[in-house]
Amino acid sequence: MQVLESVLQGFMADSHPLPSMGKAWVKRWSPKVQKGKGSLIHALSVTPPKAIESMAWSLPPSKSHAIRWLILAAQSEDETLIEGLEHAGQDIVSMRRCLAQMGVQFTDLDAQGRPLSGDTNHDDQPASGSVAWKVHGAGMKGLNPPVSVLHAGNSGTTLRLLMALVTQFDVPVMLDGDASLRSRRYAAMLDAMDQFGVQRSHGLDEEGLPLLLQGPVQSGRELALNIASSSQPLSAWFLAAPSLEHRVNLKQIGEPVSRRHSQLSLDLCVLTGAPTTLSDTLESWSVKVPNARVNLPRDASMLAFAFLAVAVTGTTVVIPERPLPEDSLGHEMLVDHAHAMGINVNDGTLSPHDSAQAIDLDLRDANDLITPVAALLALGSGGTLRGAAHAAHKESDRLKGSQDLLAQFGLKASLMEDGLEIAGGQQLQQPSGLVRTYGDHRMQMTALNLAMGCEGDVLIEGSSLHGVADLMAVKRWQEAGVSIDEILHSSS
Structure with a gap:
């Protein structure tokens, strides 16, 4: 508490970034382990199956929409x-938790609509x-x-959205996340804070968090x-x-990426009453959700897994509910190119075929696909994945990370x-050992x-990352008969 109070006092005294504060935060929040001492790593121990005839594969709710x-x-x-929030992932829960901290109340309902x-x-x-x-x-x-x-946990989306949201407060607000964030x-975002006259302070060097922000946005900006x-x-x-x-004139700079995601945000704002000029002029509106009801689509990016x-095991996979193309945020390319990847798609049933073709995919609007699709191409007929330079800014550098992950399974990219x-x-x-997954x-x-698809047991770093x-x-593989155990693995 004394550390937090001193940080807040320093922040209130000076509206500029404080180097001494940043250095203290870096030291305090450093996730590194002292050299030579090792650590215990949460991991999954997977015993590959001999055969799986078929699997049911329910896609989780779209966290982007949620x-x-x-x-x-x-x-x-x-x-x-x-x-549509059954089995909501922790990125969604992180936004719920943070909104609750700001006074928003939530009521959980069961399948019959009864409060829980x-x-x-x-x-x-x-x-x-x-x-x-x-x-x-x-x-x-x-x-x-x-x-x-x-x-914000592991959610970069939640963190950035909250950064903008809390600038309405005229008192300091601290934001943080896990080691990857x-x-x-x-x-x-920080440049925007400076343009808006929002006071900020944060760690230096490798640590961008915790972050202190104090609004409000200054007028005439x-x-x-x-x-x-x-x-x-x-x-x-x-x-x-x-x-x-007040109104803010907005100028967008640079070649946009993940355009479907920003368009989703704009579309939902307009749907709830925002002026259609929002992309050029930011201004307030009274939010009215049509019919006060939202039915979330499934996460189309998860279809890649x-x-x-199917490609690894040769099994048939049944998808009970697939999102519509307009709700797929660029990830509909999976179905569009499924046959070239060696996958038959018959309504909600996926099955393998042996007529895969080399393909060239532009992931400018779907960079989340890069890792699983790279594995698919390696096991299929190969190809190129381009337009994904921005994948380097995710939980890990997914360009280099995907190459390194595949290499651990003997696959080259x-x-x-x-x-x-x-x-x-x-x-x-x-x-040959623990498969590194880089917190991603x-x-x-x-x-x-x-x-x-391996012959022996496989140890995978991160027992709960999928959550x-x-x-x-993990559970759907276990329900298909695969032995998967959570263990603590010594790194020494």
Whole structure:
């Protein structure tokens, strides 16, 4: 508490970044282990199956849709019912938790629409059996400054959206995240804070978090926003606009990436009452969710792991509910190119075929696919993945990380400036030790699928990383008869 109080006092005394504070934070929050002492690593021990005839594969709710709807519903004066949240990943829960810290109330509902009581020992989590959440909105100016740190967990989307949202407060607000979030860069968001006259202070060098922000946004400002490496800053200011005190002229700089995600944010804002000029002029509006009800689509990006499961095991996978192309945020390319990847798609049934072809995919608007699709191409007929330079700014550097992950399974990929080139017809090899996944859930889930094609047991770093987006990623394999155990692995 004394450390936090001294940090806040220093922040209040000086509106500029404080080097001494930054150095102290870096030291305090350093995740490194002292050399030579080793550590215990949470890992999965996977015993590959001999054969799996078929699998049911329910896709999780789209976290991109869920997080955006949550922040809009929180700023509405009405109650909003958000359905389709069964097995919601921890990225979604992180946004819920942070909004609750600002006074937004949530009611969990079961499949019959009945309210559920939460577990008092895990009150930051939805109640067991929850499939829908009723959000009791706080209104345009009804959010309260949090009295404790807003911790975004592993969710870069949640963190950036919150950065913009909390600038409405005239008191300091601290934001933080896990080790992967602390190592990321937030230049576009921090530059926006400077343009808006928002006071800020944060760690230096390798640590970008914790971050202290104190608003409000100063009047008479314009915003020149760099959107070349991420669409999230643009989404953040769209979604925080209901709380703005005045209009802000917006200028977008750079070649945009992940355009479908920023367009989703804009579309949802307009759907809830924002002016159609929001992309040029940020201004407030009274949020009204149509029919006070939202039915979330499934996460189309997660379909890549079902494809990979088919390619690795040769099994048939049944997808009970697939998102529509318009809800797939660029990831509909999976179905469009499924046959070239060696996958038959017949309604909701996936099966393998032996007529795969080399393909060239532009991932400018779908960079989350790079790791599992790289594995698919290596096991299939190869190809190139380009337009994904911005994948280097995710939980890990997914360009280099994907190359390194595949190499641990004996698969080769060559780095390009903006993607990967992968030879086809490669064979899986047994990893020589613990498979490193770099704190990235898509790396871990790719490794989990590749392990199913190995001859012996496979150890995979990160026993719960999948929970960020897909709580069922391990359980569905276990239900298919695969032995998967959580263990503590010594790194020494």
